Amino acid sequence: MSTRHILLGLLATGPSHGYDLKRRHDERFPQARPLAYGQVYTTLQRLVRDGLAEVDGTGSEGGPERTLYRATEDGARELTRWAAEVTPPAPFVANEIFAKVVVSILTSGDPEAYLRDQRAAHIGRMRELTAVKTAPGADLSTVLSADYALTHLDADLRWMTTTGARLAPLAAEVDTV
Structure with a gap:
């Protein structure tokens, strides 16, 4: 499962901060291994580095300061490409x-x-x-x-x-x- 694409998909619904993305991931993929916060933030940094997401602002709203991220147009195109890509069946048994x-x-x-x-x-x-x-x-x-x-x-x-x-x-x- 591509954490990068899953987070892009969650960002496609609108700007979000890392904490919210982790919570939504765990809700939407309940039988998957929960994401660690570190993995969420590392993936977000890579998405920003690669131009697929960008910082949409920061705020604290009475709590700790949080960075808001949103998908870019390149991110939306990448998500569309990935979602349409057929996943090849595993060629060998690895069970x-x-x-x-x-x-x-x-x-x-x-x-x-x-x-x-x-x-x-x-x-x-x-x-x-x-x-x-x-x-x-x-x-x-x-x-x-x-x-x-x-x-x-x-x-x-x-x-x-x-x-x-x-x-x-x-x-x-x-x-x-």
Whole structure:
């Protein structure tokens, strides 16, 4: 996920200061890792450096002094370009679950037990996400984010089922090599 583009997208709705951008990010992307304040301000400085955002003023409004940022026309064009760009599907599997199963097979571990335990963890997380998205007052960002995560967890579960059914032949392959 491009923090740079996410912050540009949040700035596209109007001028904002770093604290507000961080809060809005965490609200709009509830299942994502929360942004650290340092990351927000570093990214804002880079956006200004690159001409994609600019300082729109400073003020304190009864509190600490805050710098207000806004997207530039170049920033709006960059955001439009990025948002329309198709994200290529990952060409290779880079999943820790896959790696642990392979290592377990190679080292004569117990991949069946690992898959069983991992399946239980996935099902538990799916229950949590389902509760989050069906909670009264769940906003659209929360529902969409939970649906995205649930779909990926479901795909992992299907892979675990398929792999579990193939463990004996996979182990036999390793023994003959």
